[in-house]
Amino acid sequence: MPEMIDVTVKLFAQYRKDNFKVEVRSYVQNTIARDIIADTGIPIERFPIGVLMVNGRHVDENHALNHGDTLSMFPKVGGG
Amino acid sequence: MADKIYRVNMNDLSFKIEEVPQEWMGLGGRGMTSTIVAAEVDPECHPLGPNNKMVFAPGLLSGTIAANSGRNSLGAKSPLTGGIKESNVGGTSAAIFAKLGVKALIIEGIPEDDSTFYHMHVTRENVTIEACPELVGKDNFEVLDAMEEKYNKKVAVMTIGRPGEMKMLISNISVRDPKGKLRSHGRGGLGAVMGSKKIKVITVDAEKYKETELADPTKFKAANKVFTKALKENPISGEGLPAFGTNVLVNIINEAGGLPSMNFRSGNSENAEEICGEHMAENIEARGGSTTHGCHAGCVIQCSQTYNDDEGNYLASGFEYEMIWAFGANYGINDLDLIAKIDHLMDDLGVDAIETGVAFGVAAEGGLVEFGDGEEAYRILAEEVANGTPIGRIIGSGTGNIGKLYGVVRVPVVKNQAIPAYEPRAIKGQGITYATTPMGADHTAGYAVATNILNSGGYIDPLKKEGQVELARNLQIASAAVDSTGMCIFVAFPALDDPACLPALIDMINARFGINLTGDDVTNLGKTILKTEHEFNLKAGLGSADDRIPEFMKYEPLPPHNVVWDFTNEEIDAFWDF
Numbered sequence: 270m271p272e273m274i275d276v277t278v279k280l281f282a283q284y285r286k287d288n289f290k291v292e293v294r295s296y297v298q299n300t301i302a303r304d305i306i307a308d309t310g311i312p313i314e315r316f317p318i319g320v321l322m323v324n325g326r327h328v329d330e331n332h333a334l335n336h337g338d339t340l341s342m343f344p345k346v347g348g349g
Numbered sequence: 350m351a352d353k354i355y356r357v358n359m360n361d362l363s364f365k366i367e368e369v370p371q372e373w374m375g376l377g378g379r380g381m382t383s384t385i386v387a388a389e390v391d392p393e394c395h396p397l398g399p400n401n402k403m404v405f406a407p408g409l410l411s412g413t414i415a416a417n418s419g420r421n422s423l424g425a426k427s428p429l430t431g432g433i434k435e436s437n438v439g440g441t442s443a444a445i446f447a448k449l450g451v452k453a454l455i456i457e458g459i460p461e462d463d464s465t466f467y468h469m470h471v472t473r474e475n476v477t478i479e480a481c482p483e484l485v486g487k488d489n490f491e492v493l494d495a496m497e498e499k500y501n502k503k504v505a506v507m508t509i510g511r512p513g514e515m516k517m518l519i520s521n522i523s524v525r526d527p528k529g530k531l532r533s534h535g536r537g538g539l540g541a542v543m544g545s546k547k548i549k550v551i552t553v554d555a556e557k558y559k560e561t562e563l564a565d566p567t568k569f570k571a572a573n574k575v576f577t578k579a580l581k582e583n584p585i586s587g588e589g590l591p592a593f594g595t596n597v598l599v600n601i602i603n604e605a606g607g608l609p610s611m612n613f614r615s616g617n618s619e620n621a622e623e624i625c626g627e628h629m630a631e632n633i634e635a636r637g638g639s640t641t642h643g644c645h646a647g648c649v650i651q652c653s654q655t656y657n658d659d660e661g662n663y664l665a666s667g668f669e670y671e672m673i674w675a676f677g678a679n680y681g682i683n684d685l686d687l688i689a690k691i692d693h694l695m696d697d698l699g700v701d702a703i704e705t706g707v708a709f710g711v712a713a714e715g716g717l718v719e720f721g722d723g724e725e726a727y728r729i730l731a732e733e734v735a736n737g738t739p740i741g742r743i744i745g746s747g748t749g750n751i752g753k754l755y756g757v758v759r760v761p762v763v764k765n766q767a768i769p770a771y772e773p774r775a776i777k778g779q780g781i782t783y784a785t786t787p788m789g790a791d792h793t794a795g796y797a798v799a800t801n802i803l804n805s806g807g808y809i810d811p812l813k814k815e816g817q818v819e820l821a822r823n824l825q826i827a828s829a830a831v832d833s834t835g836m837c838i839f840v841a842f843p844a845l846d847d848p849a850c851l852p853a854l855i856d857m858i859n860a861r862f863g864i865n866l867t868g869d870d871v872t873n874l875g876k877t878i879l880k881t882e883h884e885f886n887l888k889a890g891l892g893s894a895d896d897r898i899p900e901f902m903k904y905e906p907l908p909p910h911n912v913v914w915d916f917t918n919e920e921i922d923a924f925w926d927f
């Protein structure tokens with residue numbers, strides 16, 4: 270049995286449609302952001318990932334998550 | 350007929366038309382207003398005295414079919430910062446000015462008889478100035494109604510409410526948008542300058558004008574097509590802004606730890622979910638309202654909206670991130686509808702969202718109000734500010750002055766102007782813009798948030814110093830140039846990421862005037878504008894010691910990343926090495 274980690278996943282903007290806003294989800298150790306993106310089923314073909322953050326810092330899709338991390342996913346957003 | 354300069358002298362209520370000097374021919378918008386202010390206004394003058402001037406100038410592309418080209422610039426010496434100011438806004442005035450052939454409208458002097466206020470009406474080749482005692486003491490929506498009744502629904506209107514009449518530093522100049530709502534020349538206390546000249550309202554005739562002429566209509570159309578496509582296909586300007594408005598930023602800035610909260614004590618707000626753009630869009634959908642609305646006719650992005658209460662009654666329009674952040678996160682109101690009510694009241698009074706909201710944060714720090722008490726903020730605005738009571742005057746004097754009056758050290762201002770919705774400690778490139786822009790703390794002067802947080806134009810780590818000065822410099826140069834075209838700043842998103850966007854913009858300018866600007870020319874224009882403005886500020890007494898972020902940010906670590914402002918003076922001052 271591989272060791273499991275808890276990751277708080279937060280979705281924003283268009284990703285929230287028909288999906289959760291925030292959820293604590295379990296993954297196997299060393300899961301990378303890309304796998305979690307796929308697991309949430311957010312529509313990245315229609316709205317590609319704009320920004321990914323782990324604990325409030327920008328990361329790329331290959332970033333491996335640790336237990337207790339918060340992963341935030343945004344499509345391209347802007348304003349001013 | 351070539352474009353002209355319209356000059357009004359309030360000393361004797363006279364008007365004349367002047368030729369545009371050759372060297373000003375290629376200027377528009379901010380390039381025009383800053384050039385004229387620098388040439389004609391004594392940098393040492395009192396901003397509310399007879400020697401300050403107001404200069405309106407439409408953008409180079411205003412009045413054409415170019416998408417998003419309807420921004421009008423207003424320049425003056427700011428009574429809030431003591432430096433030069435340019436503030437641009439949508440609405441209908443830019444296009445009409447351009448169609449009337451007004452390259453700039455310069456207003457100088459102060460009437461000898463200051464017992465009343467005046468209504469200025471601009472038509473083709475004429476300006477009339479008449480006393481309007483019936484409008485004195487009225488706020489913006491009433492003035493708007495009176496003007497629509499007097500003229501027609503298309504007339505452009507620029508007006509001040511009671512705070513502007515009283516020359517309060519939080520007052521702005523409101524401009525009618527195509528649907529009869531208001532936008533504003535928001536920052537720097539320009540409403541007070543209009544009040545000092547005893548001008549209550551300026552209207553611009555929308556009936557008798559000629560269409561703007563294009564040197565090369567075919568080329569212009571082709572370029573506009575490419576440009577419009579770039580705006581529509583960009584995920585931010587084409588999808589995000591129409592769907593959620595600018596308020597989509599609450600969550601991403603909060604997640605990044607850069608959302609100034611409780612008077613800049615933290616970079617996270619407990620209220621984020623309550624006040625965020627996603628929640629606002631849900632409310633709009635459930636209550637009937639609209640997520641899309643353009644602040645001027647040619648806008649293809651439509652970041653504005655109409656927001657109703659839970660019974661479907663209109664609450665606010667142009668309900669922006671800055672307003673919602675200032676009252677929601679920074680002053681702590683966790684009720685979006687109440688913030689919308691305050692927004693509408695502030696539109697009517699004509700006070701700046703950022704300066705006023707941040708003023709309430711500092712007032713809470715000083716014990717005048719309590720954080721999060723939205724009802725009291727509403728009351729103070731409606732009763733005290735509107736009537737100019739001593740408490741109203743205190744709030745109306747802006748963030749920096751309240752801090753002084755109440756002995757507050759945590760006062761978020763640069764050049765006495767309130768810092769907007771992005772924390773300098775946690776979004777360092779934006780901090781460099783606040784410190785260095787000649788405008789005082791202003792996010793639109795060089796929107797480093799794009800590259801620090803939003804992954805637009807690449808990515809530069811917001812918590813590190815590397816690359817930030819260069820980023821802020823490049824963005825400020827580009828913004829100064831874009832502010833001269835009449836384009837809204839959200840053109841920046843496609844411009845940063847789509848290589849077709851900027852060349853198309855330059856092609857349009859060339860096709861409009863029959864000239865051959867290159868990208869380098871445009872960059873040089875931006876540099877010249879910045880230097881002109883900087884020079885004015887130096888002469889006005891704003892030196893490098895004023896290009897600074899408030900001291901408390903150097904020793905108070907900002908949660909959640911626990912970062913301080915750590916640039917040396919030399920690092921900041923290197924901004925001007927160009």
Ligand code: SF4
Nearest residue numbers: 643644648650652837
């Ligand atoms: S995008 Fe927004 S600010 Fe820009 S022109 Fe359109 S409505 Fe106005």
